[in-house]
Amino acid sequence: PYLIGNFPIFSSVIPNCQFRSKTARLKTFTANQLDEIKDPSGLFYILPFQKGYLVNWDVQRQVWDYLFGKEMYQVDFVDTNIIITEPYFNFTSIQESMNEILFEEYQFQAVLRVNAGALSAHRYFRDNPSELCCIIVDSGYSFTHIVPYCRSKKKKEAIIRINVGGKLLTNHLKEIISYRQLHVMDETHVINQVKEDVCYVSQDFYKDMDIAKLKGEENTVMVDYVLPDFSTIKKGFCKPREEMVLSGKYKTGEQILRLTNERFAVPEILFHPSDIGIQEMGIPEAIVYSIQNLPEEMQPHFFKNIVLTGGNTLFPGFRDRVYSEVRCLTPTDYDVSVVLPENPITYSWEGGKLISENDDFEDMIVTREDYEEHGHNICEEKFDI
């Protein structure tokens, strides 16, 4: 591990929201206090973000107060620089509020506001110094963005936003399970875990559909998922194949979900949003559309450097499926290469770490003195959001 001062540099992934539980009334849990909740059934989420943009500053400030305070990172603001990521085309009013809160309320020494993709691109170019262009696919909770980067500058005119994200996939899964098997509309946390454990991306959609219809042993797609009851079973899990009762009912008292086509039909929405009625292109189509709207001499460079980041890329089979679909839609004389980093969720954080160690980091940031002298204008000039 890398060391600066006495602190090893590592990343932790902490939920950026608050939780309320039906069982522990009167208490609101902030961020990673989620782990303290003994019974996370019917968990209520309070997010500062709506559709991917920061709208609720009350909640965000409570999360930050907790993270920066004495129970967590004990930040000494006067000596601390902060790199913070923002969504693409972030609204001016939100950017200005962010400046005010970081500089005037928390009083950080210096701030760098960037798009997450810029950090991912920086990280990618560090591994591939000979490449000039790359296209970042960032598929997260609220939406998915396809962003081409050329020499560390994003190509604004080719950015595409698909309004499908992890939240939509989980909500859809909750609806179909509630209709077909068991009412789980309140159980966002549990079904999110089901989605992460059981869903995968199919390489051949109709073939998997046919397998999922079969009965008994031949149905290799079918899985029985044991739901947690938070007293004996703390975490849900898939029943091992040997223990599955393929015909008839289970004798044990556990609550079981039988999942067949849901396993791959849910992530399929990322590839075909029209499956549920959202009239937008899927990820591979959007990648090709975005690149084809760029100058022709640059296109081969983008096809060779497709980078997948964000939580949704963790579905098994995601990378291979994106590759095969993009390959089908691309002229044969272009090379296609799709990269899924080891940890797609922290990839942009790693980029941020590299940037903070750069020599020209000092030129990229805006210090508190700069802000007090020039106000929002200097942030608008220096930060490319």
Add this chain to the structure above:
Amino acid sequence: FSPRFSPARVPEGGPRRVLDAPARQRRLHRQLEALENDNFGDDPQAGLPRPGKRLPNFSDTAETGKKKKKTRGDHFKLRFRKNFQALLEEQNLSAAEGPNYVSAGAAPSRLPQRHFCAVCGFPSGYTCVTCGARYCCTRCLGTHQDTRYWGA
């Protein structure tokens, strides 16, 4: 008659209600909006009385050496509580004026739309006459008619 289609399913007397295109659009729109929710139910603390303003903990004020700049009260809160829709309208964007949030939205797919049975999720071939939902076999049609949601 086939024994599966008991006449009791169709409302007695009256004509069969058929949802027309705008109603189907509204229904689809409502379903898609529901997919954007963070939560299904209400806040568990919604009905409870707010805990009265607590006196600041003695340890808090003793700990922090420096004072936090006071927030400017109501004006601050009002500005910082707008919802997404309000902020988007404030920006006043149009797709024509250069790359922005509105123009970045993905265009409709060029591939044909696929349809799935509303009941079991497998690829469907048939459409319900009254409400336009898809189904794949007569058994699923039966389930659909039993669980039909009559809201607009």
